[in-house]
Amino acid sequence: MTVIEIADSKTPGVEDLSAIRRKNLTRSTLIGTGWLLVQNIGTRLISFGSQILLAKLLAPSDFGIIGLAWTVTTVASVVANFGVDDVLLQRQNTLRFWTYPAFITSLGLGLLSFLGVVAITPLAAMIYRSPVLHTILPLMALSMPLTALSTVPMAKLRSELNFRFIAAYTTIELAAIQLLTIALAACGFGIYSFAIPVPVMALVRVITFWMMARPRLGRLRLKQLRMMGSNSAAVFGTKILTAAVGQGDYFVLGLVAAKPVVGAYFFAFRLAIQPVQLLAGNLSNVLFPILAQLRNEPKQQGEAALRASRVLAFVVMPYCFLQAAVARPLLTLVFGDKWLAAIPLVEILSIGLAFDAVSWIAGALLQARGEFRASFVYSCVFFPVFFGMVTLGALSFSATGVAVAVSLFYIAFAPVYSYTIFRKLGISPTDVATIFAPPVIFAALASLVGLSLGALASPGNLAKVAIIGISGSAAYLALLRVFAPSIFQHLLTRARNLAHDRLHRMMAAGPVARAPRP
Numbered sequence: 001m002t003v004i005e006i007a008d009s010k011t012p013g014v015e016d017l018s019a020i021r022r023k024n025l026t027r028s029t030l031i032g033t034g035w036l037l038v039q040n041i042g043t044r045l046i047s048f049g050s051q052i053l054l055a056k057l058l059a060p061s062d063f064g065i066i067g068l069a070w071t072v073t074t075v076a077s078v079v080a081n082f083g084v085d086d087v088l089l090q091r092q093n094t095l096r097f098w099t100y101p102a103f104i105t106s107l108g109l110g111l112l113s114f115l116g117v118v119a120i121t122p123l124a125a126m127i128y129r130s131p132v133l134h135t136i137l138p139l140m141a142l143s144m145p146l147t148a149l150s151t152v153p154m155a156k157l158r159s160e161l162n163f164r165f166i167a168a169y170t171t172i173e174l175a176a177i178q179l180l181t182i183a184l185a186a187c188g189f190g191i192y193s194f195a196i197p198v199p200v201m202a203l204v205r206v207i208t209f210w211m212m213a214r215p216r217l218g219r220l221r222l223k224q225l226r227m228m229g230s231n232s233a234a235v236f237g238t239k240i241l242t243a244a245v246g247q248g249d250y251f252v253l254g255l256v257a258a259k260p261v262v263g264a265y266f267f268a269f270r271l272a273i274q275p276v277q278l279l280a281g282n283l284s285n286v287l288f289p290i291l292a293q294l295r296n297e298p299k300q301q302g303e304a305a306l307r308a309s310r311v312l313a314f315v316v317m318p319y320c321f322l323q324a325a326v327a328r329p330l331l332t333l334v335f336g337d338k339w340l341a342a343i344p345l346v347e348i349l350s351i352g353l354a355f356d357a358v359s360w361i362a363g364a365l366l367q368a369r370g371e372f373r374a375s376f377v378y379s380c381v382f383f384p385v386f387f388g389m390v391t392l393g394a395l396s397f398s399a400t401g402v403a404v405a406v407s408l409f410y411i412a413f414a415p416v417y418s419y420t421i422f423r424k425l426g427i428s429p430t431d432v433a434t435i436f437a438p439p440v441i442f443a444a445l446a447s448l449v450g451l452s453l454g455a456l457a458s459p460g461n462l463a464k465v466a467i468i469g470i471s472g473s474a475a476y477l478a479l480l481r482v483f484a485p486s487i488f489q490h491l492l493t494r495a496r497n498l499a500h501d502r503l504h505r506m507m508a509a510g511p512v513a514r515a516p517r518p
Contacts (some may be wrong), residue, residue, distance in 0.1 A: 352407025
């Protein structure tokens with residue numbers, strides 16, 4: 001039984017419609033994961049490269065200001081969404097009847113969130129002691145009503161499992177945003193380099209998605225509008241609390257530390273979270289609509305999520321642990337002494353965020369089952385714990401204390417959160433423990449091997465990065481091959497299948513897919 005195979009089992013001697021449907025979902029999941037993996041690899045490489053260039057062009061205080069601005073705009077952008085997309089995906093079989101109320105709800109909340117940011121801007125500028133926020137925040141908030149206009153066509157594309165288009169467009173969009181940001185920074189726009197591209201590309205997304213999806217709005221029924229608000233309320237509450245947690249460390253640190261310190265933390269977090277967004281974001285985005293289609297088959301739904309969590313852990317843990325191991329020589333090689341303050345923060349955050357990544361699958365399962373209120377309750381429980389830990393860390397040890405608090409929170413939170421969700425489907429604590437324990441042990445041992453061999457290398461940082469990365473990866477694969485052969489074989493098989501499928505598509509396209517030479 002494979003990882004992202006939703007449920008491939010058959011009734012002996014009979015292949016009924018349900019089994020055929022599950023096979024189709026398996027293929028859709030695999031293809032979708034493949035496309036989004038390619039997209040995420042592309043976007044993360046673009047994002048990482050742009051961060052390197054921007055870190056050379058801009059000062060740590062610029063990163064600090066944009067990080068503080070995001071504490072306002074990120075929470076406000078949740079208001080523009082309100083969980084409408086999740087509700088639409090829950091009703092994907094009757095989605096065409098819900099597009100108009102979803103459109104009206106999204107647009108209204110997008111405008112409301114924009115006005116909210118404009119209203120709160122003077123207070124934010126005063127709290128953070130940063131007058132430039134008076135112009136930065138309204139400019140960034142322009143994207144909110146525009147992004148809201150993309151909600152309906154995006155939900156339609158996801159319900160159709162059109163991950164190929166979503167992957168291609170997201171990669172192109174990110175590349176355009178990063179190139180525009182770099183160009184503006186090089187021209188001396190400073191902190192405004194981050195703000196200007198956001199509303200511009202949001203407008204382009206609206207036009208592109210509506211042309212591609214062409215959703216029909218149908219008729220507006222007031223009853224549906226009330227139901228949309230009622231069903232979205234729990235999702236909205238969850239997303240507000242999640243966004244608050246996501247920005248809480250910047251917020252707390254911004255109250256007690258100088259802008260360069262906040263900038264170092266902001267830069268470190270953006271680097272550390274790359275593998276999380278690459279792997280966990282990819283898989284959870286694909287699994288959510290697939291798991292939603294299996295909501296009437298809870299056993300298969302739970303088994304699929306459990307297998308996905310287990311393999312995601314075996315992939316993301318070594319990535320994050322080795323990222324922590326190479327952080328010091330790599331950042332010193334690229335930036336010299338400019339970002340020394342960010343190095344220990346990257347090391348600490350990389351470990352904690354690895355645990356967070358694995359819990360994303362459990363979150364996708366909870367949403368796919370339509371348990372929005374349960375998700376809201378969990379968020380209410382964890383929200384004060386997170387803020388309490390971060391506040392204590394910030395007051396005690398500034399940015400380092402915040403990084404330690406965030407990592408410890410996720411290390412404790414992820415297993416508890418995953419078990420709380422999986423146990424409702426009859427999955428035992430032992431099964432949940434096997435998601436985290438083996439990959440963490442293997443990744444830690446592999447990183448120690450890499451660090452030990454790297455310490456024997458010449459003083460050059462480039463040699464250290466290469467030795468740690470190569471020897472650590474080899475050690476992890478060896479441990480996986482010996483102690484978890486089924487996982488090793490599964491990953492190997494899936495990698496071969498994806499490569500073969502991609503090659504087959506390229507060969508089948510032939511000369512038709514190639515543009516003529518000028």
